[in-house]
Amino acid sequence: MAPKPTTVSTTRWRFQPGTRVEISPNDVGFVGSWFTGTVLKAYRNKYLVQYETLxxxxxxxxxxxxxxxxxQLRPFPSRETLRELRVxxxxxxxxxxxxxEGVVTEELAGGRLGVFFRASRExxxxxxxxLRLHRDWVHGKWVPPFQQDEKVSSTTEVKVKSIEAKTTQEIFSKGTLVEVGSDEDGFHGAWFAATIVAEAVGKGKFLVQYQSLRTDDDSGFLREEIDTLHIRPYPPETLVVDRFNLYEEVDACYNDGWWVGVISKVLVGTKYRVFFRDTNEEMEFQHSNLRPHQEWIDGKWVMASLAQEL
Incomplete structure (x- = not known):
């Protein structure tokens, strides 16, 4: 029986591990604040995050x-052409x-602006x-929406096209979020989120720091020199798939990484059995721990076709 086409939702938002986000702590003294961080793991309605500055x-x-x-999470805001801020x-x-979060109350000497914070009365x-214009993330949209003039939009399009034309090594720079694969026994078919620490420490190599893998003595996050054949950009955020279908290729979040597998059985509720060819294993996963499988081919992300057989 041929598998049914995948249905994609356009009304919900889900943050994949490795996604850069803004975080609103709920501790006393942090009301009205947002801090930059990265999603490490995704659960049903909760996320394990790591702060960049705290x-x-x-x-x-x-x-x-x-x-x-x-x-308590929202996407990392887009850059925009900022109009003149006013009282x-x-x-x-x-x-x-x-x-x-605050409000501009006065213009100060030297072009500075005075800001009043309601929460702290400072x-x-x-x-x-x-400073930036305040926005709220409501039902998957920024309110008010970001404004970008035609010049900025055109520049962005040119940048996207130029990135597609670059080689794998050229698109990576210090601080870039990537995924790292391995050919080692027990890790084939798995990809782990990491950040480029230094460019070209060796010919065709980069020094990376993993987002979730730690050193043997647990003293910090693991760093390794990786060649470009085993590095790819972090996959773009995708719309949430309402339901995965039998024989569909997916990535499953397991042991701090994403492992390529195939849906072998659709279970009741939001659970699936996933078969992993490389290990000949079958495991059960919640829907929230799966994502559509994509391949990085010739500088572009390509959605994998449905598997024909296990």
Whole structure:
């Protein structure tokens, strides 16, 4: 029997591991603030995240990790052409390693703007480059929406086309979020989220730091030199698949990475059996721990075709 086409939802949003997001802590003293971080693991309605700027009290080199509700996350905001801020504008001000909601109350000397924070009742002066228009993430949309003029949009399109024309090595730079694969026994068919630490430490190689894999002594996140054949960009965020179908290729989130498999059985509710050819194993997964399988081919992401047989 031929598999049915995949149905895609256009009304829901899901953050994949490795996605850069903004996080709203629910601790006292953090009301109205957003901090940059990365999703490490996705559960049903919760996510394990790691902050970029907040560190633990015991180790200043160790980023804070938390498991938070989906309501405390939102996509990393787009860049836009910023109009002149005016008195009365609701803004976010970059302060104490995060973005804090306030309102512009006055123009100060030197082009600075005074911002009042309702939550803390403080009034602080800021350079304009440390301010942005305040927006809320409501039902999968920014309110108010981002405004970009034609020049910015055209420039963005040119950049996208130029990226497609570049080689794999050229599109990677320091700080780029990537996925790393391995040919080692027990890891074939798995991809792990990592960040480029240094460019071209050897011919055709990069130094990467994994987002979830740690050193043997658990002293920090594992770093390795990887050749370009085993590095690819992090897959683009996709719309949520309402239901996976029999024989469909998927990536399953397991043991801190994404493993390529095939849906071998659709179970009751939101569960599936997934067969892994490389290990000849079959395991059960929740829908939230699966994503459509894609391949990075000739500088482009290609959605995998449905498998014909196990």
């Amino acid at each position: 560190v633990t009290d015991l180790d200043p080199s160790e980023p804070v990790r938390e498991t938070l509700d989906v309501s 009365g504008d609701d803004v976010d001000a970059y302060y104490n390693e995060g973005w804090w 009034h602080i002066g800021f350079e304009k480059e440390d």
